[in-house]
Amino acid sequence: MKLLRNIVDSIRPHFGKGGKFAKFHRSFEAFDTFLFVQGNVTRRGSHIRDAIDMKRTMFFVIIALVPTLLFGMWNVGYQHYMAIGADVSFIDQIVYGLIKVLPIVVVSYASGLAVEFLFAELRDHEVNEGFLVSGMLIPLVLPVTTPLWMVAVATIFAVIIGKEVFGGTGMNILNPALLARAFLFFAYPAYMSGEVWISGTAEQLDGISGATSLAVLASNEGHMLPSLFDMFIGTIPGSIGETSTLAIILGASILVATGVGSLRIMLSVVAGGLFMGGVFNLFAVNDFMAVPAYYHLVMGGFAFGAVYMATDPVTASQTGIGKYIYGVMIGVITVLIRVVNPAYPEGMMLAILFMNVFAPLIDHYVVQSNIKRRLRRPVKAQVTI
Amino acid sequence: MSKVIKIRKGLNIPLSGEAEKILQLAPRASSYAVSPADFHGLTPKMLVQEGDKVKAGTPLFFDKYNKDIIFTSPVSGTFSLLVRGDKRRILELRVDPDETDDYVNFGIKEPESMTREDITSHLMKAGLWPMIRQRPYSVIAKAGMTPKSIFISCFNTAPLSPDLDFVIKGQEASFQKGIDVLSRLTDGAVNLGVDAIHTTSEAFLKPRNAKVNRFSGPHPAGNVGIQIHHVDPLNKGELIWYLDVQDVIIIGRLFEKGIYDAAKIVALTGSEVLNPRYYRVISGALIESFAQKNIRLQQDVNIRTISGDPLTGKKIGSNGYLGFYDGQITLLPEGDQPELIGWLTPNLDKFSYSRTFLSFLMPGKKFRHNTNIRSGERPFVITGLYEKVLPMDVLPMQLLKAIMINDIDLMEQLGIYEVAPEDFALCEYVCPSKTEMQTIIRDGLDVMIKEFS
Numbered sequence: 001m002k003l004l005r006n007i008v009d010s011i012r013p014h015f016g017k018g019g020k021f022a023k024f025h026r027s028f029e030a031f032d033t034f035l036f037v038q039g040n041v042t043r044r045g046s047h048i049r050d051a052i053d054m055k056r057t058m059f060f061v062i063i064a065l066v067p068t069l070l071f072g073m074w075n076v077g078y079q080h081y082m083a084i085g086a087d088v089s090f091i092d093q094i095v096y097g098l099i100k101v102l103p104i105v106v107v108s109y110a111s112g113l114a115v116e117f118l119f120a121e122l123r124d125h126e127v128n129e130g131f132l133v134s135g136m137l138i139p140l141v142l143p144v145t146t147p148l149w150m151v152a153v154a155t156i157f158a159v160i161i162g163k164e165v166f167g168g169t170g171m172n173i174l175n176p177a178l179l180a181r182a183f184l185f186f187a188y189p190a191y192m193s194g195e196v197w198i199s200g201t202a203e204q205l206d207g208i209s210g211a212t213s214l215a216v217l218a219s220n221e222g223h224m225l226p227s228l229f230d231m232f233i234g235t236i237p238g239s240i241g242e243t244s245t246l247a248i249i250l251g252a253s254i255l256v257a258t259g260v261g262s263l264r265i266m267l268s269v270v271a272g273g274l275f276m277g278g279v280f281n282l283f284a285v286n287d288f289m290a291v292p293a294y295y296h297l298v299m300g301g302f303a304f305g306a307v308y309m310a311t312d313p314v315t316a317s318q319t320g321i322g323k324y325i326y327g328v329m330i331g332v333i334t335v336l337i338r339v340v341n342p343a344y345p346e347g348m349m350l351a352i353l354f355m356n357v358f359a360p361l362i363d364h365y366v367v368q369s370n371i372k373r374r375l376r377r378p379v380k381a382q383v384t385i
Numbered sequence: 386m387s388k389v390i391k392i393r394k395g396l397n398i399p400l401s402g403e404a405e406k407i408l409q410l411a412p413r414a415s416s417y418a419v420s421p422a423d424f425h426g427l428t429p430k431m432l433v434q435e436g437d438k439v440k441a442g443t444p445l446f447f448d449k450y451n452k453d454i455i456f457t458s459p460v461s462g463t464f465s466l467l468v469r470g471d472k473r474r475i476l477e478l479r480v481d482p483d484e485t486d487d488y489v490n491f492g493i494k495e496p497e498s499m500t501r502e503d504i505t506s507h508l509m510k511a512g513l514w515p516m517i518r519q520r521p522y523s524v525i526a527k528a529g530m531t532p533k534s535i536f537i538s539c540f541n542t543a544p545l546s547p548d549l550d551f552v553i554k555g556q557e558a559s560f561q562k563g564i565d566v567l568s569r570l571t572d573g574a575v576n577l578g579v580d581a582i583h584t585t586s587e588a589f590l591k592p593r594n595a596k597v598n599r600f601s602g603p604h605p606a607g608n609v610g611i612q613i614h615h616v617d618p619l620n621k622g623e624l625i626w627y628l629d630v631q632d633v634i635i636i637g638r639l640f641e642k643g644i645y646d647a648a649k650i651v652a653l654t655g656s657e658v659l660n661p662r663y664y665r666v667i668s669g670a671l672i673e674s675f676a677q678k679n680i681r682l683q684q685d686v687n688i689r690t691i692s693g694d695p696l697t698g699k700k701i702g703s704n705g706y707l708g709f710y711d712g713q714i715t716l717l718p719e720g721d722q723p724e725l726i727g728w729l730t731p732n733l734d735k736f737s738y739s740r741t742f743l744s745f746l747m748p749g750k751k752f753r754h755n756t757n758i759r760s761g762e763r764p765f766v767i768t769g770l771y772e773k774v775l776p777m778d779v780l781p782m783q784l785l786k787a788i789m790i791n792d793i794d795l796m797e798q799l800g801i802y803e804v805a806p807e808d809f810a811l812c813e814y815v816c817p818s819k820t821e822m823q824t825i826i827r828d829g830l831d832v833m834i835k836e837f838s
Contacts, residue, residue, distance in 0.1 A: 005723060033761065037727030041720050041756040045806075045823040046696045046813045047689060048398070048544075048717065051735035051742055053760030055728040057767065057817050060741050126761045170764030170818075259739045262769060318768040318782060367783055371798040374778070379620045 008032055026120040030127035054129040057260055061133045064254040064261070065308065067247035068140060069105075072240040073097035076144045076199055079237055084204045100144050100199050101240055104151050109135040111152040115159040119168065130169030130176075130314075131159065137177035137308060140241025141301065141349075142184070143196040150188060154180040174356045175315045178349050185349070193345075197237035210237045213299040214338060214345040222287030231298040242304040245297065252307040261311045264320070265327040269306035272331020273297060280339050288339045296335050305334070305348035310355075317359040319366040326362055330355045389581040390615050392602030394776040396738055396811055398544045400695065401751035402716075404652035404661040406551050411651075411664040414674035417460045417480045418706040419445055423699075424515055425524050425827070426834065429456070429475050437464045442489030442511055442645035445478050453528055457512025459647035459668045461487040477706070480669075488644035496566040496640055501531075504569055508636065511645050515709070516632035520613060520625045521802035522830050532626040534573035534617050537564075539589040539630055540580040540600075542607030543694040543810075547652035547712050549630050550586045551663065556634050557588035563637035567628070568594035578612040605776065610808040614777045619803050631712050635668075651707060655695075655716035656753040657681045657688050670707050672714055680716060687719040689756050696810035697823070720757025727759075738774070738815040763818035774811040779804060781812050785822060788829035793836055801829055 014020050015028035032038070034055075042049060077093030077100075112135045120127040138155055158180035163172040185192045198210035213231060216224045226236050234244025242248075255261025277293025284290035296302055310316060310330050317326035330351045337347025344350065421429040428449040433439060439458040448454040458464070462482035470476045491511050496504060505528060508514045519526040526532070539549055553560055568575045574596040579589045581599040590597060598616050600606045609627045619625055628636075631649050638646045647668035653676055654661045664675045672690060680688065691698035692708040695715050699708055707714065724730075731743040736752040744750065771781040779800040787795040806823035813822040 004725065034726075036723040036725055037757065037759055039721040039723045040758050040761075041689075042758050045821050046810050047691055047698065047700065047715075047756050048400075048695045048754045048814065049756075049758050049819065050739070050815045050817070051732065051737045051759055052739045052815075052817045053728055053819070054763050054766065054817055055760065056741050057739075059729060126763075128763060130766070168764070170766045258741045260741065264769075313768045314766055316768070319780065320769060320772060323769070363783075367780060367799070370778065370780055370783075374620075374798070374800055377618055377620055379623065 005036065008035060023121065026124065026127060027117050030117065030120070033126075055132075058129045058132040060258050060260045061255065061308075062136055064251035065133075065136050065140065065241070067250040068241040068244060068304065069101075069136070071234055071244040071247040072140060072242075073101045075234060075243055076100050076240065078235060079198045079210070080200050083198045083200055083210065096199075101139065103148055104139040104142065104144075104146065104240070105136065107148045107151045108138045108155050111155045112138070112159050115156055115164065119164050123168070125168070128169035130163070134158070134176045134180075138180045140308075141177060141181045141239050141304070143192065144199045144240050145196045146184065146191060150184055150191065154184045157183050170314055172314055173360075174353055175309055175312050178309055178353055178356075181349055182353060197239075212236070212238050212345070213295075217288040217291060217299075218338075218342065218345040220287045222291060225291070225295075228295065228298065231295070239301060239304075242301040245303045248303040248307050255307065255311070261307070262313070262316070262323060264323045265311045265316055266306050268324050268327020269302075269310050269331040269334075270297060272328035272333075273302060273306075273335050274331070275328070276332040276335035280335065293335075296338070300338070300346045301348040302334060305352055306330070309348075309352050315356040315359065317362045317366075319363050321369075322359070322362040322366045326355055326359055329358070389599045389601050392600055392606040392611065392615075392776045394773055395542075395603035395605055396774050396815070397542070397603045398695075398754070398814065399736065399749075399751050400544045400656065400754050402655040402658055402661050402753075403545055403751075404547060404654050404663055406548065407660075407662040408551075408650065409662055409664050409675075411666040411670065411675035413482060413484070414666070414670040415481075416465075416671045416674075416706075417458075417462070417482055417667065417669040418477045418671070419456055419458065419480075419669055420477045420706065420708065421446065421456075421475050422477075423709040424448075424456075426831070427525070431467070431475070433464050433478075435464060435467055438462075439464050439480060440487045440489045441647065442491065444512065446475075448525075451525075451528065453506075453509050454514055454525060455509060455512050456515060457489075457645055459645070461485075488646070491639060491643050491645070493643040494640050496562075496569050499569065501570060504566060505529075508566075508639070511639050513632075513636050513639055513645065516628055516636065517626050518628070520610065520619055520627065520805065522834055523805035523807075524834070526626050530624055532571050532573070532624045534625055535567050535571050535575045536578065536609050536613050536616075536625060536627040537567075537575065537595075537630060537633055538578045538607050538609045538612055538627075539586075540578065540584055540607050541694075542604035543696055544604070545652070545654040545661075545713065545715055546607070546694050547650070547654075547663065550584060550589070552650045552712065553586050553588055553630065553634070556637075557586070559634045559637035559641060560588050560630065561592060561637065562640050563633035563635075564592055564595050566636055566640055567626075567633065571626070573617070576612070576616055578607070578609070578616075580607075602776070605774075605808060605811060608808055610803065610805050611776055614779075614803055621797060621802060623802075629710060629712065632710070649707075649712060651711070652713045653679060653716075654713060655691075657686070657716040657718055666707065668707060668709065672701065672705055672707060673703065676714060676716070685722075687721060689717050689719050691715040691717065695754070696814060697807045718753065718755045720755030724757075738770075739817075758819055760817075760819050762820065765818055765820065767817055770815055770817075771812040774815055775808065777803065777808065781809065781822075784829075785809075785820070785825050788825050788832070791832060793832065796829055796833065801833055805830070 015025040077096035158176040162176040162179040280289040333351035334347040429446040440461040444455045460482040465481045466479040468477040517526040581601040693711045784799040806826045809822040
């Protein structure tokens with residue numbers, strides 16, 4: 001450790017004022033703080049501080065994403081070999097998935113971090129940790145067949161337009177990862193829906209639809225739906241990380257156990273989804289409306305969105321009561337879009353983005369109610385201070 | 386018995402080095418000091434010159450903007466040194482003590498037979514008025530006002546803070562006398578806050594001329610601001626005074642004995658103390674005089690000396706002095722050593738409110754907490770966390786943001802009058818973005834003071 005510390009300290013002067021690489025001192029600082037928790041001590045206020053920091057918080061979200069990433073990789077291989085009718089080993093499936101998924105992750109991180117570092121240097125602030133999570137979320141919400149250049153373009157768009165123009169991490173209104181997906185969804189619709197869910201060449205996949213459960217229902221072919229068990233485990237086509245509700249529950253339990261993710265939002269989204277699904281069940285006239293409400297939880301990106309996307313503390317509602325309203329509304333709108341809107345069989349992404357925009361309004365009313373409560377208290381003795 | 390006010394939100398930070406219930410008489414210190422910096426917003430004007438002889442109770446300086454508020458020497462001796470900082474700001478007045486104390490005689494008084502004005506001027510003359518502080522703003526009480534009530538918290542919940550049941554032993558009569566005095570200063574009640582489970586002293590549980598409110602729960606239940614919020618919340622335009630238990634005792638002594646007897650019981654605490662315990666000292670004592678032989682000195686470990694508790698205390702050097710309002714000295718290891726990928730390691734020896742460190746598997750463990758800040762400052766990201774450690778109907782993040790954008794109306798609406806920096810100490814502690822919340826709250830209060838002055 002001493003040795004490494006000495007090396008870092010010895011190159012520090014080059015990045016200092018007047019040094020050869022003074023322009024890159026924020027980047028140097030980022031790497032330095034990545035390697036070491038600095039020996040900086042408290043100067044004002046509380047003399048002791050909780051050992052947690054943003055890096056560790058973000059790191060635990062990434063840990064919570066690992067189950068979905070691993071399952072997603074395997075599922076990419078599994079779907080591919082099943083589509084082409086080959087019977088191969090588990091290892092082969094994993095390797096295939098790794099080859100397909102890893103480049104997407106690398107491109108997402110590389111392009112996003114490049115923008116983050118650039119802005120940190122331009123604005124002369126510390127490199128913020130926010131993108132560590134977004135960089136992992138973006139690959140997980142994309143179809144595995146997304147071209148790499150599209151991943152890069154979407155990521156850069158999301159970081160600049162979604163985050164940096166508002167002032168960077170903590171200031172953004174929309175969830176950056178979802179914004180990246182929405183960008184691709186509207187800019188390159190052909191790559192985001194239809195026959196994009198299973199990886200393989202055109203000849204290999206000839207005649208195989210690989211439709212998601214939602215697409216199946218949208219075309220009123222409920223009998224083609226995979227079994228509930230398959231949808232729960234996740235052996236179905238879909239975006240890389242969204243298919244396995246099981247893996248997502250595992251990740252959710254990590255988030256809740258460590259206190260990093262908001263259980264309140266997760267449960268509210270589920271409640272909202274179940275409620276809206278239940279309402280449609282009552283008036284069912286087609287397969288999508290008739291599908292049991294709890295099916296919505298395991299289909300498409302519902303679980304993934306509820307656990308990893310809706311809970312983003314920056315873009316979610318920031319007040320306690322607001323979180324309930326925000327969560328329920330996401331659940332309701334998701335199912336509403338899925339069932340009623342014929343153009344988009346998946347509603348999670350749009351529901352969350354929509355509620356991101358409304359979160360400040362919800363908070364406004366919660367804050368107003370706090371203010372009113374304060375004003376309603378009886379005033380006893382007024383003095384002029 | 387009145388009903389118990391249950392405080393559910395909050396956090397007890399488990400630190401090692403709690404004071405054992407042993408009282409030791411500290412030797413007379415080689416130097417005593419009064420620091421104008423202990424009183425927020427004060428501009429001192431000197432009344433003595435270097436070399437002057439002073440008695441315990443001799444005025445040293447006064448508040449430039451409230452000429453009646455004077456500050457007196459805690460001991461008799463020679464005013465030896467005026468320490469100045471940047472822009473000639475007065476930092477400290479040092480007094481070299483005589484061997485025994487010679488007191489200014491203010492006369493024995495019976496509060497029952499005195500008017501409000503008499504009591505006020507008596508307290509001011511003896512230099513004890515600054516012990517009375519006010520909410521809003523958390524500053525020395527402005528004279529000539531009548532508060533709607535007075536609050537005294539009779540239990541501490543801050544990390545390593547002294548046990549007031551132990552501190553008051555043998556001083557019950559003076560405490561009661563102090564309450565008798567204070568009860569004359571308000572038309573409302575003198576409210577004592579006690580711990581529903583742990584408080585044992587009869588002086589706290591069965592006082593005359595005061596109302597007892599029982600609380601239970603973790604820190605900050607012992608903070609007077611939390612108690613006010615739950616018993617008699619402060620609205621715009623209202624005024625509440627508050628004092629520390631030991632200051633009430635000193636006020637009691639003034640009326641009993643006619644002198645400013647500044648003896649205090651101070652807990653020497655923290656992981657870097659060999660035998661944490663209580664000392665009887667005189668206010669403003671040089672810390673060294675009693676702490677020196679009780680410090681765990683280790684190579685490569687720098688020590689931070691704090692007058693007060695680890696969350697709200699003042700950093701003083703190893704040759705610093707006990708602060709005016711403080712009844713606790715805390716010694717902690719400085720966290721000035723870098724730690725290899727410390728944000729990633731399991732870290733059994735670091736405490737965190739979150740459960741992202743393996744140490745959460747060891748409930749009951751006491752931690753040797755250092756002063757490392759762990760990260761650079763970040764914008765607010767995490768929500769819902771601060772509310773968990775602030776047992777008030779106040780939206781912490783929204784209030785902080787209102788202060789940051791200097792929106793006076795919004796600050797007022799969100800409850801700036803009810804809060805003090807110390808109430809946000811736990812929020813500051815748990816904040817993963819390392820926001821300097823106590824400083825922000827103080828700035829906000831200062832803006833309000835300016836606005837209404």
